[in-house]
Amino acid sequence: MFQGAIDWLDRIGPRVYTAFVEGDRWKLYLKGLGLTLEMTVVALCFGLVLGLIVAVIRTAHDQQRVDRRKNPLLGLLNGICQIYTTVIRGTPMLVQLFIWTFVIFPSVRNKVLIGFIGLGVNSGAYVAEIVRGGLMSVDIGQSEASRSLGMNYLDTMRFIVVPQAFKNILPSLGNEFITLFKDTSLVQAIGGTELLYYASTIGGRTFDYMPPLIGIAVMYLVVVIVLTWLQSKLERRLRQSDRR
């Protein structure tokens, strides 16, 4: 037993060497990490734009004056948005990615592009709910005060509601970013090149999966820890302005 452990430790050095150093393989990991981060950022931007549009449509629909005839176009858009968030949030991410790849875009070779779309559309649904919750969390008296001064709906949103909602939204948005960062690994399943893709390729070539997989797990973890730290720092900064 004891001897076995020593033997294992004895062999670990060469295995790590093969996985990370030989043939400058570490460059591949860095490249993969770069691609993963790039995919996260692009998908989040895409998701943010999509989510904001959906959130604004849904909030505008919900805040229509009662007792008045509802705007039918807004009703239709709201219906579409509701279906979108329900379907996306109610189905597994991997299934969605497969549908994008094999059902909707079967002839597209650029799997990274499909990854952007799949992740972006997915995160848009979550961002929409986060933003909507944030907009709803602002005291109704704020928009009443703004409207009573004669400012219109858009100005009220722009100067009063959105800036205050932003502070409530930011922590959840940070969590969404972290989730998205980890979910990029799913893109490997449709053949997209990112961190997990390189790790499993290297694992396959060297017939040794342990060092590359543990290695990238550590990389994911480090990035998430850094992001969490940045997030808490930002939150603390924002909370300070409350006490001004």
Add this chain to the structure above:
Amino acid sequence: MIDVKGLSKSFGDHLVLDNIDQHISPGEKVVVIGPSGSGKSTFLRCLNLLEQPTAGTITFDGVVITDPKVDIDAIRRQMGMVFQHFNLFPNMTIRRNITLAPVRTGLMKQEEADAEAAKLLERVGLTEKADSYPAQLSGGQKQRIAIVRALAMKPKLMLFDEPTSALDPEMVGEVLDVMKELAREGMTMVVVTHEMGFAREVGSRVIFMDGGKIVEENEPHAFFAGPKEQRTIDFLSKVL
């Protein structure tokens, strides 16, 4: 100035305002009193359509504002409103709280608005707070700012929704003083309040509401000296 005809408002099955007729002339200081749940705040909020009436018409300076085609933002610019909970914008300095609406609605340029804000702040004795944020102010200071913010739009009419109810007792006076001064300058005011002293001193007419109806209205001295309805007598005996 304001003509209310057959105004009703219900929330679901609950009838809050029941067929109210009322006329408010320029320069009048109408004080609305009544027990909680009597519909007095809803009545006030209907006047600038923060609540959409279920039935009836409201006419302001000859414009039927309950007509869906009316540009309600343009109407609201002429009516200031002060809320129980101040509703200052916490994400802006006091100066910007005051100048945002006049600038955004095209009433003034930023420089004019800043000058106006300085004048208004001096008037309520809060000049040194111009660059503070609402969170740094006391309740009384916040409410004085809220009044000034509404005045910056140069309204023809001011609506007050229980402006002193959320204040510590020692701060009520400073807010009432600003309101009294405003009244002396001839502003048309509709005030929902529990301050009977204010009603007596400043009001040109007192309206007593209960159960969504106007039970009694009169000139304040006559109102407090000789209420006619039994419901009014009961109410006054409890609050005075």
